[in-house]
Amino acid sequence: MRSVYDSTQVRAAEARLKEFTAPGELMQRAAYGLANECLNELHSRRGGVYGARAALLVGPGGNGGDALYSGVWLLRRGIAVHALLVGVKSYPGAREAFVRAGGTVGAISDADAATAVSRADLVIDGIAGLGSSRSVELPDSVAEAIATTDALVCAVDLPSGVNGDTGQAYDGAIHADMTATFGAWKPAQVLAPARRLCGDVRFVDIGLGPHLTDPRIDVLDYADIAAIWPGPSYDSHKYSTGVVGVIAGSAQYPGAAVMCVGGAIRSKPGMVRYVGAPDAIERIVAAWPAAVGATSIDDAGRTNAWVIGPGMGTDDAARSVVRSSLSLDVPVIYDADALTILSGDVDRLRERQAPTVLTPHSGEFARLFGEVGDDPVESVKAATRRTGCVVLLKGPSTIVAAPGGRVLVNETGSSKLATAGTGDVLSGIIGAALAAGLPAQIAAAAGAYVHGALADQHDGPLIAPDLIDELPAFMARLQA
Numbered sequence: 001m002r003s004v005y006d007s008t009q010v011r012a013a014e015a016r017l018k019e020f021t022a023p024g025e026l027m028q029r030a031a032y033g034l035a036n037e038c039l040n041e042l043h044s045r046r047g048g049v050y051g052a053r054a055a056l057l058v059g060p061g062g063n064g065g066d067a068l069y070s071g072v073w074l075l076r077r078g079i080a081v082h083a084l085l086v087g088v089k090s091y092p093g094a095r096e097a098f099v100r101a102g103g104t105v106g107a108i109s110d111a112d113a114a115t116a117v118s119r120a121d122l123v124i125d126g127i128a129g130l131g132s133s134r135s136v137e138l139p140d141s142v143a144e145a146i147a148t149t150d151a152l153v154c155a156v157d158l159p160s161g162v163n164g165d166t167g168q169a170y171d172g173a174i175h176a177d178m179t180a181t182f183g184a185w186k187p188a189q190v191l192a193p194a195r196r197l198c199g200d201v202r203f204v205d206i207g208l209g210p211h212l213t214d215p216r217i218d219v220l221d222y223a224d225i226a227a228i229w230p231g232p233s234y235d236s237h238k239y240s241t242g243v244v245g246v247i248a249g250s251a252q253y254p255g256a257a258v259m260c261v262g263g264a265i266r267s268k269p270g271m272v273r274y275v276g277a278p279d280a281i282e283r284i285v286a287a288w289p290a291a292v293g294a295t296s297i298d299d300a301g302r303t304n305a306w307v308i309g310p311g312m313g314t315d316d317a318a319r320s321v322v323r324s325s326l327s328l329d330v331p332v333i334y335d336a337d338a339l340t341i342l343s344g345d346v347d348r349l350r351e352r353q354a355p356t357v358l359t360p361h362s363g364e365f366a367r368l369f370g371e372v373g374d375d376p377v378e379s380v381k382a383a384t385r386r387t388g389c390v391v392l393l394k395g396p397s398t399i400v401a402a403p404g405g406r407v408l409v410n411e412t413g414s415s416k417l418a419t420a421g422t423g424d425v426l427s428g429i430i431g432a433a434l435a436a437g438l439p440a441q442i443a444a445a446a447g448a449y450v451h452g453a454l455a456d457q458h459d460g461p462l463i464a465p466d467l468i469d470e471l472p473a474f475m476a477r478l479q480a
């Protein structure tokens with residue numbers, strides 16, 4: 001599990017740590033760590049660092065100070081370093097130390113600033129870090145040189161022009177190959193769209209650890225999933241590993257039910273029940289002979305969790321099934337059409353006594369709760385407060401929040417998943433995790449992890465059934 005802290009938390013931790021360290025010490029730790037990361041990467045790219053050139057983009061704050069002090073270390077390794085000041089001010093003392101070590105200084109508006117960038121082997125973006133909250137305005141020629149260079153572009157703490165706390169990217173934000181993050185992972189390093197601008201994130205320990213508590217976000221990793229994903233024990237029987245009920249599909253979207261049941265059945269619960277019309281049951285059993293059919297929830301028998309919604313349509317019959325399912329006393333995940341149906345009735349979700357998971361994409365989220373906006377984590381938290389449900393917002397970074405709980409962000413998967421039917425598979429996987437008894441937020445986040453990992457492990461173009469085909473090998477590895 002990786003913990004992520006916002007700028008207020010990082011600044012507070014820095015303030016506490018400063019009580020125990022000499023003035024300027026933290027910036028020296030940061031600058032040394034930054035220089036090391038750049039030197040290592042440069043070495044592996046060029047086979048050496050002596051004689052290389054570096055350009056520093058230097059803003060007025062602490063971020064620019066880090067860049068200048070890292071320049072001192074680069075100079076000591078035989079790198080020619082030129083600093084370009086973005087604005088008139090620079091961090092007190094840093095510029096003088098840099099010049100004393102042999103660095104040269106110019107302004108970003110200098111006629112030869114773009115040349116300095118395009119001739120560099122290393123460009124260090126120290127315009128702004130934690131204090132970055134607006135667009136980056138550089139002369140066009142410099143912006144062009146940064147965008148087209150083959151040099152290693154390394155961001156100091158965060159790429160300039162991203163909002164560190166929300167993951168928002170402003171105009172002109174720097175696209176880095178690598179980001180050296182100081183003391184903590186920041187939200188923008190795990191949230192879209194900023195995550196993509198960070199490149200490879202390298203953690204530079206400056207000793208903040210003991211002063212950081214209660215992360216804003218956690219990111220689950222493979223080891224977490226392996227530890228929590230339920231596997232059969234030696235005395236398992238079909239009921240002990242959980243029974244999933246699925247209400248999905250319609251005459252218009254019969255495939256959604258096949259995908260959803262497939263996602264559930266291949267995640268290996270004890271049993272999957274499908275509830276639908278007789279012809280729909282026939283189709284499901286033809287695709288998945290191990291599934292069991294019933295024509296209503298009442299006739300379905302013992303079920304530990306329900307998946308309701310994919311492709312079920314929004315007609316009166318579907319509406320009545322969704323409304324009556326609100327009183328089910330087992331966990332329910334509502335997806336797709338069920339979310340559209342519930343968008344007129346959001347506050348009734350509070351009536352649910354058992355855990356509930358909602359899995360909207362941004363359009364469905366907007367219908368339920370209003371537009372996601374610039375701070376998706378806060379929007380999802382507000383949705384959980386309003387409904388009392390676990391809310392999983394699908395997107396380039398999937399966000400999972402629970403009432404009163406910590407926010408989880410999923411990092412597996414890619415745009416490969418932007419294809420019809422993948423969401424149906426996801427809801428089936430989450431249904432299986434819920435039926436096996438995982439707490440609702442963990443079930444949702446672990447389901448998102450598995451779903452994304454299936455896409456990552458699949459070679460070549462992906463269609464939704466490929467995810468189901470990848471499940472047995474993934475589960476076997478997970479449980480080995």
Ligand SMILES: NC(=O)C1=CN([C@@H]2O[C@H](COP(=O)(O)OP(=O)(O)OC[C@H]3O[C@@H](n4cnc5c(N)ncnc54)[C@H](O)[C@@H]3O)[C@@H](O)[C@H]2O)[C@@H](O)CC1
Nearest residue numbers: 014026027030060061062063128129130131132135136157
């Ligand atoms: N506080 C600390 O103890 C430490 C801070 N460190 C560094 O200090 C940074 C935070 O320093 P600051 O609080 O001074 O904030 P920043 O240096 O991130 O940015 C603030 C300054 O940059 C300007 N700015 C913001 N966006 C800009 C843009 N797009 N174009 C031009 N100027 C822009 C602001 O007007 C402000 O003057 C961290 O990200 C980290 O790099 C590290 O040295 C570790 C220790």
Ligand SMILES: [K+]
Nearest residue numbers: 128156158160
């Ligand atoms: K930066």
